[in-house]
Amino acid sequence: MNLLEYLKQPELKRIKNLDDPQTTVLHSQIIKEKVFLRNLYTDFYKIFKKSIDQNAKMMVELGSGGGFIKEIMPDVITSDIIKVPNAGMSFSAEQMPFESSSVDTFFMIDVLHHIKGPKVFFSEAQRCLRKSGKIVMIEPANTLWSGFIFKNFHHELFDTSAGWEMNKVGPLSDANGALAWIIFQRDRKLFESEFENLKIKSICFHTPFRYIVSGGLTYRQLLPSFMYSFVNFLEICLRPFNKWLGMFETIVLERQ
Secondary structure: OOHHHHHEOHHHHHOOOOOOHHHHHHHHHHHHHOHHHHHHHHHHHHHHHHHOOOOOOOEEEEOOOOOOHHHOOOOOEEEEOOOOOOOOEEOEOOEOOOOOOOEEEEEEEOOHHHOOOHHHHHHHHHHHEEEEEEEEEEEEOOOHHHHHHHHHHOOOEOOOOOOOOOOOOOOOOOOEOOHHHHHHHHOHHHHHHHOOOEEEEEEEEEOOOHHHHHOOOOEOOOOOHHHHHHHHHHHHHOHHHHHHHOOEEEEEEEEO
């Protein structure tokens, strides 16, 4: 048995189908039980909370999965492409059941890189958002450090040479972790020309170590839970280097 097999979450060794709703239920259990991962999700939700406009009323999380955003932001509508207990609604991000100009904010954690037709999604989000409405998403970054980790130690594809579209395999099993970098950095001019009403307000790199230490949804936690604050402090000290070290990026788009 190699090291990665040893570190793999015991429950996940039984998983055969990532598109099975029971897999998402298991993910929810893992997030709640692993202190590092739960704290990381909490900090991600706090990023969302800080981005809320004062008058925002209609807020929707896409791809809620095994998360717990309602514990931090009770007014958010949760949703997922498959029917899971943590999601109040079930629909595809490429065809959403909201009236035009009715949504104030869409929140997404690790969702964009699973969407098969990003252009269809952006068009649909553009339709649903009110003027000055936002899409706030947290996605894998492509830095020197994250590229090495995602390409060598993560189960999902991380292909920086790929196009925007993905094969229509399954709602969760098909993914390209490099998609946010492809759209908003490599092909930024293309995005800006095709979606003139979705302005890129900010891109912020962050979280170089906490996700790795947490083991994510796949591997065991690597450090004792009480060290979360220390690792977080270390990341704060290294913020000037996040352009090279950040594992994730927060992207904010605003409807013009």
